Amino acid sequence: MPRALRILVFLLAGLLSAATLAVCVVGGVYLYFGPQLPSAGDIGDPELNEPLRVYTSDRKLIGEFGLERRLPRTYDEIPPQMVQAFIAAEDDRFFEHPGVDYQGIARAVYVLATTGRKTQGGSTITMQLARNLYLTRDRTYVRKIKEIILALRLESKLTKEQILEIYLNKIYLGNRSYGVGAASEVYYHKPLDELSVAEVAMIAGLPKAPSRYNPMSNPERAKERRNYVLSRMHALGEIDDATYEKALDAPITATAKVADDRYEADYVAEMVRQDMVARFGDEAYTSGFDVTTTLNSERQRGANRALRRALLAYDERHQWHGPEATLETTTVDDADALKTALEGMNAAGGLVPAVVTNVGRRSATLMTERYGEINLDAGQMPWLGGNDPASKLVARGDVVRLAYTGSKDKAKAWTLAEVPEVQGAMVALDPHTGGIEALAGGFDFSLSKYNRAVQAQRQPGSSFKPFLYSAALANGFTPASLINDAPVVYDSPDLSDAWRPQNYSGRIYGPTRLREGLVHSRNLVSIRLLRSIGINNAVNHIAKFGLPEDQIPRNLSMALGSASFSPLQMAQAYAVFANDGFQVKPYYIAKIEDGRGEVRFEAEPKVACASTSNCAALQRTGGKQDSSRLAERVIDAGNAWLVGDIMRDVIKRGTGRRAMSLGRSDLSGKTGTTNDQIDAWFVGFNADLVGISWVGFDKLTPMGNSETGGQAALPMWIDFMRVALDGTPEAIPRRPADLVTVSIDPESGQRAIGGGGVSETFRPNNVPSLEEARRSGKNAPSNEVEQLF
Numbered sequence: 001m002p003r004a005l006r007i008l009v010f011l012l013a014g015l016l017s018a019a020t021l022a023v024c025v026v027g028g029v030y031l032y033f034g035p036q037l038p039s040a041g042d043i044g045d046p047e048l049n050e051p052l053r054v055y056t057s058d059r060k061l062i063g064e065f066g067l068e069r070r071l072p073r074t075y076d077e078i079p080p081q082m083v084q085a086f087i088a089a090e091d092d093r094f095f096e097h098p099g100v101d102y103q104g105i106a107r108a109v110y111v112l113a114t115t116g117r118k119t120q121g122g123s124t125i126t127m128q129l130a131r132n133l134y135l136t137r138d139r140t141y142v143r144k145i146k147e148i149i150l151a152l153r154l155e156s157k158l159t160k161e162q163i164l165e166i167y168l169n170k171i172y173l174g175n176r177s178y179g180v181g182a183a184s185e186v187y188y189h190k191p192l193d194e195l196s197v198a199e200v201a202m203i204a205g206l207p208k209a210p211s212r213y214n215p216m217s218n219p220e221r222a223k224e225r226r227n228y229v230l231s232r233m234h235a236l237g238e239i240d241d242a243t244y245e246k247a248l249d250a251p252i253t254a255t256a257k258v259a260d261d262r263y264e265a266d267y268v269a270e271m272v273r274q275d276m277v278a279r280f281g282d283e284a285y286t287s288g289f290d291v292t293t294t295l296n297s298e299r300q301r302g303a304n305r306a307l308r309r310a311l312l313a314y315d316e317r318h319q320w321h322g323p324e325a326t327l328e329t330t331t332v333d334d335a336d337a338l339k340t341a342l343e344g345m346n347a348a349g350g351l352v353p354a355v356v357t358n359v360g361r362r363s364a365t366l367m368t369e370r371y372g373e374i375n376l377d378a379g380q381m382p383w384l385g386g387n388d389p390a391s392k393l394v395a396r397g398d399v400v401r402l403a404y405t406g407s408k409d410k411a412k413a414w415t416l417a418e419v420p421e422v423q424g425a426m427v428a429l430d431p432h433t434g435g436i437e438a439l440a441g442g443f444d445f446s447l448s449k450y451n452r453a454v455q456a457q458r459q460p461g462s463s464f465k466p467f468l469y470s471a472a473l474a475n476g477f478t479p480a481s482l483i484n485d486a487p488v489v490y491d492s493p494d495l496s497d498a499w500r501p502q503n504y505s506g507r508i509y510g511p512t513r514l515r516e517g518l519v520h521s522r523n524l525v526s527i528r529l530l531r532s533i534g535i536n537n538a539v540n541h542i543a544k545f546g547l548p549e550d551q552i553p554r555n556l557s558m559a560l561g562s563a564s565f566s567p568l569q570m571a572q573a574y575a576v577f578a579n580d581g582f583q584v585k586p587y588y589i590a591k592i593e594d595g596r597g598e599v600r601f602e603a604e605p606k607v608a609c610a611s612t613s614n615c616a617a618l619q620r621t622g623g624k625q626d627s628s629r630l631a632e633r634v635i636d637a638g639n640a641w642l643v644g645d646i647m648r649d650v651i652k653r654g655t656g657r658r659a660m661s662l663g664r665s666d667l668s669g670k671t672g673t674t675n676d677q678i679d680a681w682f683v684g685f686n687a688d689l690v691g692i693s694w695v696g697f698d699k700l701t702p703m704g705n706s707e708t709g710g711q712a713a714l715p716m717w718i719d720f721m722r723v724a725l726d727g728t729p730e731a732i733p734r735r736p737a738d739l740v741t742v743s744i745d746p747e748s749g750q751r752a753i754g755g756g757g758v759s760e761t762f763r764p765n766n767v768p769s770l771e772e773a774r775r776s777g778k779n780a781p782s783n784e785v786e787q788l789f
């Protein structure tokens with residue numbers, strides 16, 4: 001055998017032996033590691049940990065709970081350019097290899113052999129997915145072997161498109177965002193199909209090192225990585241020269257999302273979170289539940305703004321608290337140190353943190369993180385009176401707050417502010433279904449998780465009186481019944497000392513018609529009225545409104561609102577007046593869907609309507625028109641209408657008359673103030689919406705003289721209703737057909753004889769007779785409006 005042939009045979013035998021050995025080694029490795037890993041048959045669509053998301057009724061996101069932010073998208077929903085960018089950045093032979101790119105592995109082995117460093121991993125997208133789904137991130141040869149086996153199994157079970165879909169929804173992209181859908185929202189606050197080429201490339205560059213290339217924290221490094229991805233897309237022909245050059249010059253536009261009060265509803269979102277955990281346990285955080293609430297996003301926005309405006313207005317009427325903190329002079333003098341200090345401060349209730357950098361005699365200069373330098377003059381510092389110097393309020397280095405005025409004049413766009421110590425709540429309810437349309441439980445959820453709209457139990461003061469007057473109407477009284485407004489003194493075992501209640505003004509008015517007693521909130525009238533109908537009768541009637549009976553004191557102080565209820569409980573009770581006498585149950589979850597889009601719960605509230613044949617509220621909720629969906633009638637329609645009619649007079653000529661600024665005639669309402677102005681309320685409604693506003697300190701501290709319901713709480717209600725009722729027709733509860741309106745003598749409450757009377761409405765069996773009118777005396781009450789007590 002020629003020598004050359006022998007060498008060839010030897011080489012072939014060696015190659016065959018090496019190949020056989022390699023096959024044996026590979027087979028042995030597979031046989032050893034294969035059983036430790038999921039089989040091809042066990043590989044399927046992985047469970048993606050999707051957070052719990054909470055939406056308003058018109059699908060505005062108000063809350064997200066879970067360790068991972070994720071917005072899964074199908075392959076068809078992911079823009080082709082996003083797919084191309086990831087392939088260019090991570091695995092340009094993805095559609096050619098079987099899950100393992102042997103060229104890439106060969107390059108990695110060569111680099112390792114020649115340099116001794118593991119600088120290239122040779123991982124394909126399929127291998128990365130296998131690691132993310134089933135393995136750790138340890139950089140070991142064992143993990144790499146397992147990665148290869150799993151990649152081959154994934155490719156044998158799934159199509160390339162399925163692998164990409166899972167990968168692009170699973171990959172971690174920084175800032176708690178998993179998948180391209182979440183990253184698009186986190187970094188750019190818009191959906192995938194609105195991203196520019198530069199923004200797509202930025203996201204595609206993140207998997208290599210999400211923290212290192214984070215465009216918000218490391219913009220320069222992120223830009224370098226983005227431009228590398230763009231160069232790969234250009235080299236592969238995915239973008240043309242013009243697109244490439246334009247994208248290279250694009251600025252870094254990724255920003256942290258600034259809190260936006262348009263859809264802020266943290267108190268309701270937290271209520272939903274607690275409810276979902278009670279229903280589903282920890283699965284609530286990972287199964288992609290979507291919860292649709294009953295909130296109306298625009299009304300919620302109005303509630304937030306109205307509450308904050310009212311609390312800030314209260315704060316401006318009282319003493320300046322001083323700065324939140326004071327920075328060292330060295331920090332203020334160092335621009336970088338000052339920038340770092342500002343970055344660590346958070347906005348609260350729409351108030352922007354700022355540091356005072358200079359103080360003039362009647363002016364101040366402040367620095368903010370987002371808006372730069374801002375100058376304030378004396379008119380923009382509410383606590384600066386007369387000719388006081390600005391140094392009376394602030395000093396260099398002070399950390400304070402700024403409120404945006406909305407003025408078109410940039411020089412007047414900001415005012416000095418502070419986080420108020422006083423608190424408040426705003427609740428709005430659909431009186432036909434009980435659906436909560438807006439709820440704000442405090443100035444800012446990030447500062448206090450205590451939900452005052454639901455958890456606070458506060459005395460309602462005179463806002464409780466309409467329930468007492470309803471009880472009086474149910475026990476034979478009429479709006480024209482006379483009650484003597486005269487001094488009283490009571491000794492009772494329930495009261496620690498002799499009780500000498502007074503009207504807020506300290507005056508007495510003598511015999512007073514029931515209507516006037518409520519319109520002007522006469523305390524002495526209310527007490528005598530309660531004594532006349534009896535405490536037990538009153539409690540039994542008032543409990544029908546849904547107010548817990550055990551929270552109502554069984555003594556005469558009840559007439560002045562000494563019970564304690566939450567704003568939400570008051571909203572439920574007032575809904576009875578607004579909906580013709582039905583009790584509805586407040587609710588806030590309309591629908592729950594799981595991650596597969598299956599409906600797991602849908603609310604079927606009992607609806608207030610007189611008949612199933614003509615009930616728009618029942619139709620709005622999608623309910624069947626049957627009696628099982630009807631709410632319980634708890635007072636008759638005539639009673640509800642009469643009390644509401646008297647409360648329309650409260651707004652027209654009583655303690656709520658500031659609400660006339662809304663220019664509507666369909667509003668009923670009642671102010672409420674407790675002893676020492678500890679609690680201030682305004683409760684009001686029309687036929688389609690109930691609104692409750694409350695202001696007070698958490699620690700039952702007096703708010704100060706004149707801080708009554710009309711001063712502290714009514715402005716909040718007006719601001720809210722201005723937004724909530726904008727563009728809606730007037731809606732007065734339907735007047736029952738059997739009510740009768742006649743002319744009465746305003747002094748006696750009896751039928752008017754010979755003209756000159758005022759109109760009053762009665763039930764048919766309560767209309768005063770002419771015979772009684774001839775026997776009646778006259779003692780006219782004053783019509784002076786009292787502040788509420």
